[in-house]
Amino acid sequence: MTTDPWLIALDIDGTILDVDGEIPDATHREIDRLVAAGHEVMLATGRSARDTLPVRERLGIEPKYVVSANGAMTLEKDAADARGYAARWVETFDPSGALEALSGVLRDARFAVEGSDGIYRYSGRFPEGTFEAQGIEVPFADLAKEPVTRLVVVSPDQTIEEFLANIEKSGLHSVSYSVGWTAWLDIAPDGVNKGTALERVRESHGIARDRVFVAGDGRNDIEMLQWAAAGGGRGVAMGNAPQEVIDAGNELTTDFYHEGLAKALAKIPG
Structure with missing residues (x-):
């Protein structure tokens, strides 16, 4: 069990899940390994909270926080809530x-x-x-x-x-x-994105900026990738990402169908 954990925040669609909602076996294995080693593996997604939590269950992870709605809603583990998580930080605006x-x-x-x-x-x-x-x-x-x-x-x-x-x-x-x-x-x-939400999460955990790993493939991952890279962490763009997303990170892995996420996660020691 590590005494110096990483904060590992993962996008869902196109990163963990394919278009059919399947999770590669290699991704499951790496996530299981990292959780067993004591790293904090969590989700950071554009999905709503209700669409995010079932993916958490499928992965078998129980992080303290889950970031949904592109950073506008962060859930915290809460045994008193029927879902196991309750809203901790919520950002709203007049549409x-x-x-x-x-x-x-x-x-x-x-x-x-x-x-x-x-x-x-x-x-x-x-x-x-x-x-x-x-x-x-x-x-x-x-x-x-x-x-x-x-x-x-x-x-x-x-x-x-x-x-x-x-x-x-x-x-x-x-x-x-x-x-x-x-x-x-x-x-x-305004000013709310996955990166701003994850900075709150990182501060709450007391994890160093250079012990952050994020991975994503969409334009809503750009700020998250930039945030990780700017702090000396790993901002990993999937090989299937648009060029502007690739440019936002400081690391590029292979695409989803060539086990891109698993390959990037494998570089984190257990």
């Missing part, structure tokens, strides 16, 4: 300005917000398997009724290039945002 700006240039877009209760409220039909099963459909005007941790915008009829151009045209400001692989936009409170 009305972003909704107004984006609806003006993305006329066929679908919008959804995630409240501090972890429930999605959405307007318009989303791609299958996203929010309908766990959310509530509401009129567009109701999306801005209360502060939210996250605003999601999807424009399935646009190319990623058209989508990016329209976001630029909207003049979106006073929020943090990242664009996904498709025409999918995640908006968080």
Whole structure:
């Protein structure tokens, strides 16, 4: 058991899980090894809390904290909560300005917000398997009724290039945002991202900045990768990541289907 643990924060989709929701055996083995050695292995994801905790269970890990909603919600282990975790730090913002700006240039877009209760409220039909099963459909005007941790915008009829151009045209400001692989936009409170949430977690654990390992493949991982690299830790971009994500880290591994995460984790001594 190590006396000098690493803080190991992992993105989920495209890093731990493939598009079919499968976890490679090699990833399981490395995570089991690191947990047994006393390292703090946790999740840092854009998913909601309710979509994050089942992945934690599948991995068999019990970290003190879990970062969800791109850093806007950090959960803490809590035996009194039915899920085993309760909200510890929650960041919210008023989505009305972003909704107004984006609806003006993305006329066929679908919008959804995630409240501090972890429930999605959405307007318009989303791609299958996203929010309908766990959310509530509401009129567009109701999306801005209360502060939210996250605003999601999807424009399935646009190319990623058209989508990016329209976001630029909207003049979106006073929020943090990242664009996904498709025409999918995640908006968080200004200055909030996975990196800011993980710095809180690191301070709480008292782990040195150079004992931090993060891994991710999406644009919402950029700040997390930069944060780890800037502190002398390991900011590992997956080989399947866009170039701007690769540039944000200080280490590149192979892609998901060539056991990229497991190979990077294997370099951490047990």
